[in-house]
Amino acid sequence: MESDDRELLDRIQKGDGESFGVLFDRTHRWLLQFIIVPRVGRAEAEEVLSDTFRAALGSIAEFRWQGIGILHWLAAIAKRKSLEHLRRRSRMPQSLEDHPALLEVPDDVPTAEAEMIRQEALGILRRRVDATLAQLTPRYAEALRLRLLLGVGRLECAQRLAVSAATFDVVLYRATRAFAREWSRDERA
Amino acid sequence: MSEREPWPESEPASQEIEASRRLAQALETGDSSLADGEAVAAAFLLQSGAHLPPDDVGRQRLRKELVAAVVSPTLGLMRWVGLAAASLVAGALLVTALWRMTSAPSLYTLEAREMAARQALESVPRSTRAGLSTGTRMESTYDTAWRERLDSELQSSRFTRMWDQSNPGNTASGGRSRHAIQNSGGAS
Numbered sequence: 001m002e003s004d005d006r007e008l009l010d011r012i013q014k015g016d017g018e019s020f021g022v023l024f025d026r027t028h029r030w031l032l033q034f035i036i037v038p039r040v041g042r043a044e045a046e047e048v049l050s051d052t053f054r055a056a057l058g059s060i061a062e063f064r065w066q067g068i069g070i071l072h073w074l075a076a077i078a079k080r081k082s083l084e085h086l087r088r089r090s091r092m093p094q095s096l097e098d099h100p101a102l103l104e105v106p107d108d109v110p111t112a113e114a115e116m117i118r119q120e121a122l123g124i125l126r127r128r129v130d131a132t133l134a135q136l137t138p139r140y141a142e143a144l145r146l147r148l149l150l151g152v153g154r155l156e157c158a159q160r161l162a163v164s165a166a167t168f169d170v171v172l173y174r175a176t177r178a179f180a181r182e183w184s185r186d187e188r189a
Numbered sequence: 190m191s192e193r194e195p196w197p198e199s200e201p202a203s204q205e206i207e208a209s210r211r212l213a214q215a216l217e218t219g220d221s222s223l224a225d226g227e228a229v230a231a232a233f234l235l236q237s238g239a240h241l242p243p244d245d246v247g248r249q250r251l252r253k254e255l256v257a258a259v260v261s262p263t264l265g266l267m268r269w270v271g272l273a274a275a276s277l278v279a280g281a282l283l284v285t286a287l288w289r290m291t292s293a294p295s296l297y298t299l300e301a302r303e304m305a306a307r308q309a310l311e312s313v314p315r316s317t318r319a320g321l322s323t324g325t326r327m328e329s330t331y332d333t334a335w336r337e338r339l340d341s342e343l344q345s346s347r348f349t350r351m352w353d354q355s356n357p358g359n360t361a362s363g364g365r366s367r368h369a370i371q372n373s374g375g376a377s
Binding site: 012015016017018019020021024025028029032033034037038039040041042043044046049050053054057089122125126129144147148149150151154166169170172173174176177179180183 | 232237239260
């Protein structure tokens with residue numbers, strides 16, 4: 001598959017715009033899911049994704065094969081852009097950033113297989129999330145599932161749990177801290 | 190139910206309420222600068238495991254922009270060369286125009302031109318100039334004669350037409366029209 005990547009890169013470097021579009025299609029979900037969202041959150045992820053690909057476009061002419069694939073190279077740019085974004089907002093990198101080793105980009109990832117790898121990594125992540133949620137009280141787990149996994153709005157979540165919005169905020173806060181503790185415990189184990 | 194997180198929950202302290210509000214704000218707006226780092230990190234981690242929304246309009250627009258922004262290196266080089274050449278030409282024209290604007294035609298320049306014209310005229314052999322003059326006069330005489338002939342033919346034609354109109358049946362050409370004369374070959 002590396003030859004496929006090389007051909008794609010060659011076409012991009014010769015000025016074929018549609019090939020860069022193919023690269024975007026193959027990699028942007030992966031970058032969002034495992035590099036950008038865990039660092040800056042869903043709300044600002046699209047902005048960082050945009051910065052990442054603009055930076056990649058600016059320097060792809062100089063890209064040379066030196067033992068890493070295009071996805072690894074893009075992941076490095078996405079990490080840097082995420083950090084720049086956090087610094088611009090005067091924010092420190094999140095404390096869980098270094099914990100989830102499964103979110104690290106493996107070496108020599110062929111770009112054409114990015115989607116397959118994303119699905120596999122997502123499966124591993126979800127299984128681990130489910131295992132961690134199972135350690136929490138059902139109410140905490142339900143709050144996290146609704147608000148963060150299913151993306152249900154804050155007021156509707158409060159309604160479903162039959163509490164006020166302010167109480168739901170407290171439940172969610174306690175739930176996220178409990179989740180972080182369980183996740184870190186598993187990391188250490 | 191886990192023993193680590195007793196249920197029902199305890200009454201939250203004011204600091205916890207504030208931290209909860211900030212986390213809620215961070216999830217709504219993305220601004221997590223004041224929120225609890227560990228809670229935010231856990232929230233973002235959980236969000237990354239969620240289903241991504243389908244490609245929205247913004248992502249499609251970004252893709253189009255990126256595709257259009259890719260430039261061929263050869264084309265890019267040609268653009269730079271073209272731009273440099275155009276700049277050189279424009280610069281040269283500008284310098285010339287400025288030089289002409291600043292240097293008004295001087296007496297010296299006019300005199301120099303007149304002198305050059307005289308020298309050019311002098312360089313033509315005298316015999317050639319005489320020949321040219323004679324040729325011009327002959328052409329003039331020929332043109333005058335030709336114009337006079339045309340005028341007389343025109344006047345004759347007018348007279349014939351007027352006569353025919355005022356004396357029908359009694360033509361100025363002795364009973365024969367000009368057309369008849371021409372058709373008969375001109376012989377009476």
